[in-house]
Amino acid sequence: MAPKLLAVSDLHVAMRENREFVERIRPEGDGDWLIVAGDTAEVFDDVRWALAALSRRFARVLWAPGNHELWTAKHDPVRLRGERRYRYLVEMCRSLGVVTPEDPYPLWDGPGGPVRIAPLFLLYDYTFRAPGTRTKDESLAAAYAAGIVCTDEFLLHPDPHPTRDAWCRARVAETERRLAALAAEPVVLVNHFPLVRDPTQVLRHPEFAQWCGTRATADWHVRFNAAAVVYGHLHIPRTTWHDGVRFEEVSIGYPAEWRTRGTAPPPPRQILPFDTVRW
Numbered sequence: 001m002a003p004k005l006l007a008v009s010d011l012h013v014a015m016r017e018n019r020e021f022v023e024r025i026r027p028e029g030d031g032d033w034l035i036v037a038g039d040t041a042e043v044f045d046d047v048r049w050a051l052a053a054l055s056r057r058f059a060r061v062l063w064a065p066g067n068h069e070l071w072t073a074k075h076d077p078v079r080l081r082g083e084r085r086y087r088y089l090v091e092m093c094r095s096l097g098v099v100t101p102e103d104p105y106p107l108w109d110g111p112g113g114p115v116r117i118a119p120l121f122l123l124y125d126y127t128f129r130a131p132g133t134r135t136k137d138e139s140l141a142a143a144y145a146a147g148i149v150c151t152d153e154f155l156l157h158p159d160p161h162p163t164r165d166a167w168c169r170a171r172v173a174e175t176e177r178r179l180a181a182l183a184a185e186p187v188v189l190v191n192h193f194p195l196v197r198d199p200t201q202v203l204r205h206p207e208f209a210q211w212c213g214t215r216a217t218a219d220w221h222v223r224f225n226a227a228a229v230v231y232g233h234l235h236i237p238r239t240t241w242h243d244g245v246r247f248e249e250v251s252i253g254y255p256a257e258w259r260t261r262g263t264a265p266p267p268p269r270q271i272l273p274f275d276t277v278r279w
Contacts, residue, residue, distance in 0.1 A: 001028060001029035001030075002029065002031075002110065002111050002273075003029055003030070003031030003032050003033070003059070003110040003111070004027075004028060004029065004032050004033075004110070004111070004270050004271075004272065004273070005032075005033050005035070005108055005110065005112070005117070005188070005270070005271045005272040006027075006028075006032055006033065006034050006035065006267075006268035006269065006270055006271065007034070007035035007036075007037060007190070007230045007248060007250045007268055007269050007271050008025070008034065008035070008036060008037070008250050008251075008252060008268040008269065009035075009036065009037035009038050009039060009066070009192065009230075009231070009232025009233070009250050009251045009252070010037075010038070010039040010066070010232045010233065010235060010251035010252050010253050011036070011039065011040050011041070011050055011252055012039060012040075012041065012042075012068070012252070012253070012254060013040065013041045013046050013049070013050045014041055014042060014043065014046055015254060015255055017255045018252060018254075018255065018265070019050075021252065021264070021265050022050050022053060022054070023053065025054065025057070025267070025268065026057055027057055027058050027059070030059065031059050031110060032058055032059060033058060033059055033060040033061070033062065033108065033110075033117070034054055034058040034060075034061050034062070034268060035061075035062050035063075035064075035117070035119070035188075035190050035230055035250075035271065036050075036051065036054065036061060036062070036063045036064075037064050037066070037119075037190055037191070037192055037230055037231060037232045037250060037251075038063075038064050038065050038066025038067070038068075038069065038192030038232055038233065039066030039067065039068040039069065039192065039232060039233065039251070040063075040066070040068075040069060041068065041069070042068045042069075042071050042073055042076070043073060043075065043076045043078075044076055044077075044078035044088075044089070044092075045077075045078075047069055047089065047092070048092055048096075051063060051092075051093060051096055051098050052096050055096045055097055055098050060097075060099065060106065061096075061097075061098045061099070062098070062099040062100075062106070062117055062119045062190065063093055063098050063099065063100055063119060064100075064101060064119040064120055064121060064190045064191055064192055065086060065089060065101070065121050065192060066192040066232065066233060067123075067150075067152050067156055067192070067211070067233075069089055070082075070085055070086060070156050071151070071152075071155035071156055072085060072155060072156075072157055073155055081157040081159045082157045082158050082159030082160065082161065082167070083158075083159060083160060083161070083167070084159070086121070090102050099117075099119060100119060101119045101120055101121040101175070105117060105118040105119075105178075105182070105187070108188070108272060110272065110273075111272065111273035112227070112271075112272030112273035112274060113272065114186070115185075115186040115187060115188055115227045115272065116182060116185055116186065116187040116188070117187070117188045117190065118178075118179065118182075118187050118188065118189055118190060119190045119191075120175055120189060120190060120191040121171055121175070121191075121192075122168060122171050122172055122175060122191055122193065122213075122214065122217065123164060123165075123167055123168035123171055123193070123214070124164070124165070124168055124193055124210070124211055124212060124213050124214055125164075125165035125168040125169060125214045125215075125216070126139055126140070126165055126210045126211075127210075127214055127215040127216070128197050128200055128209040128210050128212055128213055128214075128215070129209075129210055130142040130143055130146075130206060130207040130209070130210060131206050131207075136165070136210075139207075139210050140210070142207055143207040143208070143210065146205065146207050148205040148207040148208050150208065150211040152164065152211060168214055168216075169216075172214060172216045172217065176220075179220070179224045180224075182224065182225075184224075184225045185225065186225055186226075186227045187224055187225060187226055187227065188226065188227055188228050188229070188230060188271060188272070189220065189221065189224065189226050189228075189229045189230070190229075190230045190231075191217075191229075191230075191231050192231060192232055192233050193212055193213040193214075193231060193233050194212060194213050194229075194231045194233070194234065194247070194249070195213065195217040195218070195220050195221055195229055195231065195247075196213075196217070196218055196221070196242055196247075197209065197212075197213065197215065197218070198240070198242060199231075199234060199236070199240060199247065199249060200212050200213070200234065202234075202236060203234065203236075212233060212234065221242060221243065221245040221247075222243050222245065226245050227245075227272070228245065228246045228247070228248060228271055228272070228274075229242075229245060229246070229247045229248070230248050230250055230271060231247065231248070231249055231250075232249060232250055232251035233251065234249055234251065235251050235253035235254070235257050236249055236251070237249050237250060237251055237252075237253075237261075237266065237269075246274070248269055248271060250268070250269045252265045252266075
């Protein structure tokens with residue numbers, strides 16, 4: 001069987017049903033790669049367990065962090081915060097052979113290739129503002145008034161950066177430099193958060209969009225010759241097209257969410273080769 005590039009995100013393995021799902025994930029062929037686009041778990045040991053299990057089964061695993069991996073939760077023995085926590089996660093991934101945003105972008109030369117696979121870590125900067133607001137402060141105030149506040153405000157620390165949006169700006173600048181060096185080589189962009197705002201328009205609570213990305217990446221799928229864009233975070237799995245580029249939201253989400261769509265979470269989504277029959 002020809003190898004496939006598959007993708008999944010938002011595994012949240014602290015949930016028993018989701019952990020059992022991860023235990024059942026298997027490649028379809030010996031050469032399959034798996035993208036894990038963030039929110040694997042909230043506690044360091046759970047992240048390591050899931051990525052270790054998947055890296056033993058797939059020919060290659062690529063990881064982009066979500067916001068939940070970056071939380072410093074009270075029940076997590078790993079007390080690192082901010083940049084130090086992220087770097088600790090990167091070193092753990094490297095010990096497992098998992099590709100991170102800090103590593104060279106590997107070349108997929110299977111069906112649908114050749115194409116670079118680029119896991120990204122960009123965060124958000126509050127520029128997907130709440131309706132009717134013009135500034136970050138106004139947008140946050142609207143969210144607090146509506147009772148729609150992301151847990152990141154309490155558990156995702158930006159140290160040593162002064163704010164999460166400052167950390168986002170630093171990540172965007174560094175990632176932009178690396179992608180520009182690909183010189184128009186086709187690439188699959190993998191980020192936990194959507195690179196464009198359009199996918200957030202279907203959120204039940206529009207105030208939450210400000211924790212979902214940055215306007216700074218709005219043209220990256222065109223500018224950097226994306227063959228596809230993979231993301232999660234929204235817990236709304238679907239395929240959409242923007243400027244002729246395919247965007248795949250590949251999240252599993254919480255059991256209460258995936259049960260509304262079926263009796264079990266869907267298997268990892270096929271990214272390459274493009275499944276025209278499914279589409």
